[in-house]
Amino acid sequence: MSASPAAAANAEPSPDAMAAISVKDMRKCFGDHEVLKGISLEAHKGDVISILGSSGSGKSTLLRCINLLETPDSGEVRVGGELIRMKQGQGGHQTPADIRQVERIRADLAMVFQSFNLWSHMTVLENLVAAPVHVQKRPRAECLEQAEALLKRVGIWERRNYYPPHMSGGQQQRAAIARALAMNPKVMLFDEPTSALDPELVGEVLRVMRSLAEEGRTMLVVTHEMGFARDVSSKVMFLHKGEVDSLGEPKEMFARPPTQQFKQFITNFNK
Amino acid sequence: MDFDFYLSTMWSVLKALPLTLEIWFFGIAFGLVIATGLTWLRASGYKSGEYFTRAYVFIFRGSPLLVQLYLIYFGLSQFDFVRHSPILWPILRDPMYCTIVAMALNTAAYESEIFRGALRAVPVGQIEAAKAFGMSAFTRFRIVTLPIALRLALPAYSTEIILMTKATALASVVTIMEMMGTAQKIQHDTFRPIEVLTCAGVIYLLLNLSIARLFAWVEYALSPHLRPAPDRSQQIKPVPEVL
Numbered sequence: 485m486s487a488s489p490a491a492a493a494n495a496e497p498s499p500d501a502m503a504a505i506s507v508k509d510m511r512k513c514f515g516d517h518e519v520l521k522g523i524s525l526e527a528h529k530g531d532v533i534s535i536l537g538s539s540g541s542g543k544s545t546l547l548r549c550i551n552l553l554e555t556p557d558s559g560e561v562r563v564g565g566e567l568i569r570m571k572q573g574q575g576g577h578q579t580p581a582d583i584r585q586v587e588r589i590r591a592d593l594a595m596v597f598q599s600f601n602l603w604s605h606m607t608v609l610e611n612l613v614a615a616p617v618h619v620q621k622r623p624r625a626e627c628l629e630q631a632e633a634l635l636k637r638v639g640i641w642e643r644r645n646y647y648p649p650h651m652s653g654g655q656q657q658r659a660a661i662a663r664a665l666a667m668n669p670k671v672m673l674f675d676e677p678t679s680a681l682d683p684e685l686v687g688e689v690l691r692v693m694r695s696l697a698e699e700g701r702t703m704l705v706v707t708h709e710m711g712f713a714r715d716v717s718s719k720v721m722f723l724h725k726g727e728v729d730s731l732g733e734p735k736e737m738f739a740r741p742p743t744q745q746f747k748q749f750i751t752n753f754n755k
Numbered sequence: 756m757d758f759d760f761y762l763s764t765m766w767s768v769l770k771a772l773p774l775t776l777e778i779w780f781f782g783i784a785f786g787l788v789i790a791t792g793l794t795w796l797r798a799s800g801y802k803s804g805e806y807f808t809r810a811y812v813f814i815f816r817g818s819p820l821l822v823q824l825y826l827i828y829f830g831l832s833q834f835d836f837v838r839h840s841p842i843l844w845p846i847l848r849d850p851m852y853c854t855i856v857a858m859a860l861n862t863a864a865y866e867s868e869i870f871r872g873a874l875r876a877v878p879v880g881q882i883e884a885a886k887a888f889g890m891s892a893f894t895r896f897r898i899v900t901l902p903i904a905l906r907l908a909l910p911a912y913s914t915e916i917i918l919m920t921k922a923t924a925l926a927s928v929v930t931i932m933e934m935m936g937t938a939q940k941i942q943h944d945t946f947r948p949i950e951v952l953t954c955a956g957v958i959y960l961l962l963n964l965s966i967a968r969l970f971a972w973v974e975y976a977l978s979p980h981l982r983p984a985p986d987r988s989q990q991i992k993p994v995p996e997v998l
C-alpha cells in the first residue's frame with residue numbers, strides 16, 4: 485500500500501523521472517544561519533558531479549540533506565524519480581513522512597565520509613556485509629563473496645580480517661568505498677573522501693574513485709581535489725554561501741571561470 | 756599458628772559461599788534489568804523519564820547501601836499496605852529477598868550511569884554511517900550502538916560487579932548466614948576474630964580475583980580492535996556477530 489504513491493511518482497512522465505537523483509530548491513537553516521538557500525541539482529545516470537566550495541559554503545549540509553542525515557527545511561529530493569515524502573511536524577519544521585521509505589532510499593544512496601566512519605568493532609569484511617545482510621536482507625554467503633571481490637578491486641583483500649583502527653587512512657577509506665559499493669547503490673555520495681588523508685595516501689583513493697566514474701557510476705562528490713573535479717567529473721557545481729554560484733562542464737569551468745567567485749576560488753587553490 | 760583452626764574455619768565459611776553467590780547473582784541480575792530500564796528511560800527523551808532517573812540515581816547512589824537495606828527490611832514493614840499486600844509482603848518479610856532487592860536497586864543506580872556514559876561515548880560518525888546505510892533505529896542499535904557501548908561499559912561495569920561481591924557481606928546484618936554471617940558466628944563462638952576474618956577476607960579476595968579475571972578475559976576477547984595491530988592479523992578470530 486505504501487508503495488503506491490511511490491509507483492505513481494515513478495510513472496509520472498516528468499523529466500525528473502529520468503534523473504538518478506534530483507534536488508529542488510533545497511533550504512536549510514541552523515538556527516538563524518541559513519546554510520542552504522534554495523539549491524537545485526540534477527544528476528543523470530552515470531553523471532559524476534563534483535561539488536566545490538570554500539569551507540562553510542554548505543557542501544556537507546547539502547549531501548546530508550539529500551540522504552536525510554539532516555532534515556531540510558524545504559525542498560524536494562527524488563531518487564530514481566521517487567519523491568522522499570515529507571510532512572509538517574511540530575514547530576513548523578518538516579519531518580520525513582515515512583521513515584521506512586527514507587531507510588529504503590538511504591540504502592540506495594551509499595555514503596562515503598571524510599572520516600571513514602567504519603564500524604570499529606567489526607573487521608573489514610564484516611563492515612562490508614553488515615548493511616547488505618541486515619538492511620537488504622541478502623543471503624550472507626552471497627554478500628561475503630561480493631565483499632571479497634570488492635576488497636580485491638580496491639586492493640585491500642589481504643586486510644579483510646583487519647579491524648579498521650589497524651589500517652592506514654587510505655586503506656580505511658578504500659574499505660569505506662567498498663562498503664558503499666556492497667550496497668549496489670544507485671547513487672554514491674562522497675563527502676571530502678580524501679581530506680582526512682596524508683598527501684601520499686590521497687592518490688590510492690582517487691584512483692579507486694576514478695575507476696568508479698569510468699564504469700559509469702552516478703556520484704556526487706564533495707571535494708577539494710581540483711584535478712579530480714576537472715578531469716574526472718562530468719559536471720562541476722560551485723557553492724558559495726549556500727547558493728549555486730556556478731554549474732557547468734568542468735573543462736569549460738576551469739578554462740573560463742563563469743563568475744568572479746569561482747575564479748577567485750580556483751586561483752586561491754593554485755597558489 | 757593453629758593450622759587446623761584455619762582449615763576448619765575456611766571450610767565452614769566456604770560452605771556459605773553458595774549463599775553468597777546466590778545473593779550476588781540475583782542482585783546483579785535484577786540490578787541489570789532495572790539499570791537497563793533506567794537507561795532506556797533516560798535515553799527516551801521524555802523529560803519526566805529524565806527527572807525520574809535523576810532522582811533515582813540521586814537517592815540510591817547518594818545514600819549508603821546499609822541504610823537502604825535497613826530501610827527496606829525494617830522500614831517498609833511498618834506500612835500496613837505492605838504487610839497486607841499479597842505480593843510485597845512475602846518478599847519484604849524475607850531478609851534474603853530484602854538483601855537482593857536492596858542490592859539490585861542500589862547497583863542499578865550506578866550501572867545506569869555507567870551505561871548512559873557508554874552510550875554517549877559511542878562515536879557519532881559510526882552511528883551516522885549506520886543511518887546512511889539505511890539501517891532502522893533498531894538495527895542500528897543492535898549492530899552498532901549496543902556492541903560499541905557494551906565494550907565501553909565493560910571496565911566500569913566489572914568494577915561495579917566487584918563492589919557488589921563485597922556488598923553481599925551486608926546481608927549478615929539482616930541475619931543471613933552467608934560467608935560474612937558465618938564468619939561472624941564462628942568469631943562469636945571462638946573469640947578468635949583475627950583468624951576468622953583473615954579466612955573470610957582471603958575467600959573474598961579469591962572470589963573477586965576470579966571475577967576480575969573473567970571480565971578481563973571477556974574484555975580482551977571483545978576488543979581485538981583496541982589492541983595494537985598484530986602481525987598475524989589474518990589469524991584474529993572475528994568477534995561473534997551477536998556482540
Ligand SMILES: Nc1ncnc2c1ncn2[C@@H]1O[C@H](COP(=O)(O)OP(=O)(O)OP(=O)(O)O)[C@@H](O)[C@H]1O
Nearest residue numbers: 514515519537538539540541542543544545546676
Ligand atoms: N549541525 C549543525 N549545527 C549548526 N550549524 C551547523 C551544523 N552543521 C553545519 N553547520 C554550519 O553550517 C555551515 C555549513 O556547514 P557545512 O559543513 O555544510 O560546510 P562545508 O561546505 O561542508 O564546509 P567544509 O569544507 O569545512 O566541510 C557552517 O557554517 C557550519 O558551521
Ligand SMILES: [Mg+2]
Nearest residue numbers: 543544545676
Ligand atoms: Mg564539509
